[in-house]
Amino acid sequence: MTDRSNDADRSDDGEASIAPAELADRLRAGDELTVLDVRDRDEFERWHLEGEGVEAVQIPHVKFIQAQATGGAADLVADLEEPIVAVCGHGEASAHAVSLLREAGIEARNLAGGMDAWADLYLVRELAVGAPATVLQYDRPSSGCLAYLLVSGDEAAVIDPLRAFADRYATAAADRGADLTYAIDTHVHADHVSGVRDLAARTDAEAVVPERARDRGLAFDARTLTDGAELPLGEATLAAVATPGHTTESLSFSLADVLFTGDTLFLEGVGRPDLEGSAAQRAADSRAVEPRDGSDEAPAAARRLYESLRHRILERPDETMIAPGHYSDAADPRDDGTYGARLGDLRDRLAAPSLSEAEFVERATNDLPPRPANDERIVAVNLGLEDVDEETAFELELGPNNCAVAD
Template sequence: MSLKPMTADEMGKMIINRDELFVLDVRNEEQYKEWRITGDSVTSMNKPYFDLIEGVDEILDDLPADKPILVACAKEGSSKFVADQIVEATGRDVFYLEGGMKSYSEDLQAVKLGDLSNGGALYQFVRLGKGCLSYIAVAKNGEAAIVDATRMTDQYLKFIEENNLTLKHAIDTHLHADHISGARTLREKTGAKYWLPSKDAEEVQFDYEAFEDGQEIQIGDEAITLNAVYSPGHTIGSTSVIIDNEYLITGDILFVKSIGRPDLAGKAEDWVGDLRHSLYVTYKNLDQNLKVLPAHFAHFEEVDEAGRVFEKLGVLFETNDGLLIPDEAEFREYVTGNLPPQPNAYQEIRQTNMGKIDPDPEEKTEMEIGPNRCAVTE
């Protein structure tokens, strides 16, 4: 029996597949309460590393006999130390999270959402450690478009290479404030066009294609269409994407369990009216059979048995609390009264996405650590 590494990708697949896993998180209590590994099949326990330096005897009775044990810490070193002690004390195989919670934060799990017309397909990239969702639409001839790419561009490029795809377009639904966009890097590495709503781009320091209401982008000889629908409220430029008349990528305007927050640029009172119009007028007038694909999810319960996060628009108008408030004043109070704490380093992330600053890779990792906070919460 021995100490064994487990990659974030391996762990992510276990979580998606609902495989049983026991996580011993040895970060400090505050970090654990703020953000931890979750999933339907995940049981976790927190015991800070500094409490285990002299030995692990006090926690041995808490370790399950019938589940794999994974020890996790911030970067890796502490988890290896503790996991090795458990191996020596129990004679069991014990895993440590390779790369620590940093690697969990940056891992993407590619899940097929479904087939598109004319032989195409749509994929969702689930970032379990951050709750980010991004998308690649693929045409029959291999042309592809990506929407709301994260900065983990190597993982998209690996997917593109393995599937013999040609990336033609990279679209951001809005100027993100909780994670760093990978769209410009993908443009540099693939030659794809980068699209961004112009109303969110007034301060950007780079060239882009204006992604405006009514814009139609096509991929493939037997075309798959991506149509822009202006839907402000989370930002002044937020623009949704209808793919193949079947899927509605909502960015951070509408989620499966909540609605977007309008305050990340300090404009909550100004933008809440735009948010309401986008939800209660623009979206209400769309085909209610469209499958809503948000840019984020908040809880693993939103991930279905196939690893996907989506719901029909009509269902959300019956079940999502943010869509069940007909009175405008009550809606304003609901939104402005339920704003969670701002995302970590959100101002610096916005400046990075504008091209005003260019932090080094380690700084970018630290800027994004923790849960997403793009939704109104109760």
């Protein structure tokens, strides 16, 4: 089941454009595409479309304006493979470029709505897990963020909701005859603005966060959980599992044979251990009831992550379904388009389970990707230390999440 209610199923202006949902399908299938980005270089470098079969090329729109006068639009893309998908911020400049290219006989389509529409695409599919609940997986292709709606009886819970799409979860629960009971974060996110506070304010859902978020400066009212705490949900039970490492407070949540691992374990790697050492976190620590002693440097965090993986996750049965909080281009979706895997398969696929602690720490702390865009400010917002409006929140989280260490 796939819901694309916030986006047209397909573009309505013919072959000259491609809707975000259709582009997501093609990227997921690994289709080879040339993505022509006509934004300025700094915008392109900050964030651009990527994928297994994608070659991303930046040619500023001004060059197409010049080419319109000279008739040389085809020359600008002479070295590019077709088909071409052109993108810009809102879909207007790229539409102009596409019109020139198509007039020159080049197979090109415009991403309808541009990168804004791409960031606004949110897909939902049912995760077939055999659990005592219906589990819906929400997928934001622009960042790889995953959230989950769990419905059991007349109660529902959402895990790692995004503020930008907060209205979607309660509506989906109501469509299934349930009320949203809990809005849960597995940890203090650094890559996207959490929807937990927003959902608690606009529905009867209870905000739920890890207890150790208080040590990081949590500044809003929420129910906090420690290892082993349980949340009754209709005919099911959610159990908190302490899995520190990506952050000190990280929790995973088990639902029968399903483990929602947040940013601890992914299908293609593990959570990076260095995101708490930011200026924003130091500021948060200064407000905390018990300021930390500086022991949360990356190697120490990586050792905690290693222990969490070895003793809290990998010791579980092979049939445990791992439902991660993110995915990257390296992750392969299941046949139904969802992202999840048997723990036994991940043991065989990933290197981390076979590494010694020293090997793991070295791998997890070296050659890390750039930090998520605006991570320090996002952390402050998610702790309740700063309030931002919806437009600002949306802008803060644009770009790749970069929360993983590739295996």
